[in-house]
Amino acid sequence: MARPETEPTIGELLDRNGVSRRSFLKYCTAMASLLALPPIAARAMAAQLRAARRPSVIYLSFQECTGCLESFTRSFAPTIENMIFNVISLDCDDTLMAAAGAQAEKARAQAMEANYGKYLLVVDGAVPTADGGVYHCAAGRTGIDLLTDCAKGAAAIVAVGTCASFGGLPHADPNPTGARAISALVPGKPVINVSGCPPIPEVITGTFLQYVTTGRVPDLDEHLRPTVFYGNSIHNRCYRRPFYDRGEFAKTFDDEGARNGWCLYELGCKGPTTYNACATVKWNNAVSFPIQSGHPCLGCAEPEFWDRGSFYSPIPTARWGKAGEVSTAEAGTLAAGAALTGVAIGAGSVVLARRRISRLQRTPQSESETHNEE
Template identity: 60%
Template sequence: MSDGRTLGQLLAQRGVSRRAFLKYSSYLASLMALPPAASRAMAEGLAKAPRQSVIWLSFQECTGCTESITRAHSPTLEDLIFDFISLDYHHTLQAASGEAAEAARHEAMAANKGKYIVVVDGSVPVGAGAIYSTIAGITNQQMLEETVKDAFAVVAVGTCAAFGGIPHARPNPTNAMPIRRLVKDKPVINISGCPPIPEAMAGTLAHVLAFGNVPELDSHGRPLAFFGDSIHDRCYRRPFYDKGQFAESFDDDGARKGWCLYKLGCKGPVTYNACATLKWNGGVSFPIQSGHGCLGCSEPHFWDMGGFYKPVSAPSDEVGPLAAIAVAGGAAAGVAAGLVHRAAKVKAKAAHTTVTVDDLEKTS
């Protein structure tokens, strides 16, 4: 539980200098794509803020999102727990169990009424009276409604919580629902991904703590700082796409030369996430860099999009012709492909900002 001391006091007690704190705040501000001047405001906000009470609920999920955040490196999970937040309830990480665990959740809710953040990992089954998943003798739906009642905001981590994920895939036998469909009276921040990037989770919590508000979100409720660009926009293989150079199989000459994986089913052109820039495991790599196409796991209905190794229809159905043009036209093909891509990018961006989760739910 938070003892009322501010983060500035706690950090000073741990021997963290003002210079180091300002440098760290600058990193967080850049991580959230904030202007340089925001770093000082973030530092002042963090220094004055008490440790944030966080209640983490786990429903229909695989614990992959928790595994992911334990691998955060800036800030680390230890930094989050001991400096930034007071993690008052978490099914996997808490030492307490049974009645003691539930007492901790209720105590945190009462002591931080209107101020605590609820992090939800996993979708909520609402079919057959919501009986498919229960915790402490109540359904997931009941626990969600009870816990978010007096919360400041809700953070849905992972595609299961954000969009329903794998439990929501056809035929969706448990009638799994994303959190945004069930929580209507609180701000809901979606941090999608299967699992989500740990720095996206940690950075979002740091933003809420520093500024006391929700970061700018896209139409799917995701922080624009992490979900504002498609993976295709930032992919190092993008020049090969523009030139019409595509791997035809995972072991052909094009694959060995690092050519674009679009024809092998890469969903990067229609997937919005920061994988290509933040990468994974401390910035070591991401799937495309490792030779495998993007699965589109941060998008709604990614499991039902027609197969991981089937090319999507966007950004252009003209990929095949472009490859032929590249052979015949050389440098001119790059210009032609770029023009097609830019037109398709405008179309994809428009779809990205106008299609909502509710719209997608109507089609499932």
């Protein structure tokens, strides 16, 4: 993972830039706190970071809206400039780098060659695989070809955003481009999913930092997400949880319950089924998060969240209707149809039973048996 020996360590870079030891330790303490590590870990983190060389990072974008990169650039702790100047070496990013066209391709090729087997590959967006991958082409290459090529020499891959992690919007039904998640396309490579639409900026930078500090892929959940950020559901950490526990719910967006800040469960909040750090790390330097702003959680950090019906239909709602939800009329029609079928089967079975009884009654030796049946 280390850069060539001629490259300065992160500590040397910080010294060169006049960053004091105190400031650096405060920074490490904040990072240790963000990663839910004990305070003593801050010192170990500081020592590790000072000695480490900035890993080369190659950032690729496929079927995406650039929202994830926008989110990344809004990280407050660490800031994006701190991150790319002091912690990582962002050697290639089509959107952020000054170079374009052939120059950008050359920069990527050089970074890959110089750091083969050691660089961190960061990907946002799903990769289209239908029709030979023609739905995403850059510099005459398909996305799948570019990803396969770049993944070969990567030490690890970070899939940033729900599109890269699970396919996201491009993967949503009917998925015309055959969009797929990164983890499905790079077998054998360690993949860290940083899901969210977009992910929380500090979760993106925190994941990078954790990787640089520990030099290994962090503990991941079943969806390959760092457990330090995705270990708890939004619901479990939500400040509105006490209202849920008391059975106090907002029924509409402008009723008394909504004004009182009651639980948004009945308005479709997906907090109970969504694992992310929104309720703790929050957004915009910990100012707020969607539920705090009065809107239900959409569940954007979970697989296939686009295909789970309306954002405003509650979690336990039945889903077999055309629009996802089951309307009362649909349920009634189905129940009536099933009930009529039941009546018909019941009546039919009675007719058969009566015929059998009549047949038995005509047989003298079966008289006693018939009597019992009646």
